[in-house]
Amino acid sequence: MWEWLIKFASPMNFYLLVNRFAPWLGRAAVVLFAVGLYGAFFYAPADYQQGESFRIIYVHVPSAWMSMFVYMTMAGAGAAGLVWKTKVSDAIARSCAPLGASFTFLALATGSLWGKPMWGTWWVWDARLTAELILLFLYLGYIALQSAIDDRRMAARAGAVLALVGVVNIPIIHYSVEWWNTLHQGPTITKMDTPSIHVDMLIPLLVMIAAFMCYFFALVLVRARVEIIEQERNSKWVQELVLPPGGHK
């Protein structure tokens, strides 16, 4: 098991593995998106209260879910890089940040679009929206730190510490914001906190979540592959990869 993991962690094997698996993840994402979106638009019934506009949850909920999941992946990969000093985990952690920030932004944008007809304004200081906004700031801080440090490995390791500090803080931020919101707002907002969701609405949502997951993993692997190639550009196997076989400069 350990030998296999260490073998996988070598940049060259990672490159070969990504070449094999990323296309399949990409295809799975396309199929799942097609099925999920069809289900979201045609299979799921309209909500008895919100009508057709509830259908945005099929993008909103998976993005919000991914925004947290990607942060955890980023912190986990960063921690693995700190402990085992593997180049691959550093590359994965760095690749997660722009994707996570995009998912967070998508969750905020769709939440805002949904809020306009439901709440009558583009923005409400709702606890979950606020926590999501702070999460976006954490991602952007991570990206700013990455671009400020020139050395890639040092940037990845510094980012790992920052991401771990963020992981400790995310629950605190989440609960403090929730608490602050209940203190300030009161129950003026009718949220879609229905205790259960109808199974016909749930199935497309689950398919969409699976599609987002495949999409994320396909992209993060491809991005990490680029990072690895750039990082290892002076090593022999990358040179052999780029130069035509037999050809010598």
Place this chain on the structure above:
Amino acid sequence: MIMAKTSGLYLTILKRDLMLGLRNQSDLVNPLLFFIIVVTLFPLTIGPEQATLRQLAPGIVWVAAVLASSLSLDGIFRSDYEDGSLEQMLLSPQPKLLLIMAKISAHWLLSGAPLILFVLFSGVLLYLPTGSMLTLLVTLLLGTPVLSLIGAIAAALTVGLRSSGLLQALLILPLFMPLLIFAVSAVSNVNRGLSVTGEFYFLGAMLVLALTLAPFAVLASLKIRMA
């Protein structure tokens, strides 16, 4: 014996940093000046009505305090980094967490503690009643060490970088938001005659959490940056 040795180390670094800080008076005074100028901006922009200012005072004071402390963070490690003494400290056989704690304590004594005095003054400017003033002071007493502790992580991560000041602010301001929420709601609870023990416990818990975890993160960050 070991106890005496380690506390000797702590006191040595603390004394050294305090002395350096007190001699470099502009670094000491500038954040405080910044604080009081930011506080002055609010009555000018939202109007001098007593009731409004009194209601907004805790928020204004805390935002100004957070901004001022994020400006002063740059100084924790920078001069030691530039003259190489930080590297020597990390290479020395002394317990490094203690060393870092001494540096953070010195930063708090030079930035957080004098800030509390300036808050008394700003309370007069913003018509804060005495009862709320006392609560505000307690929240600052519990909260400003957290600013120094978490801020030290950002200072360590960005030590030696160009334009590190702005980057530090970007990294830490989101992390300070829970602190602001609890501190400001404690004061507004007092204004409404509600209990504040819950908020004090939360602030205390954040302080304990930051005290136990932040030095490790600072040490890890410094080691990464010095590698």
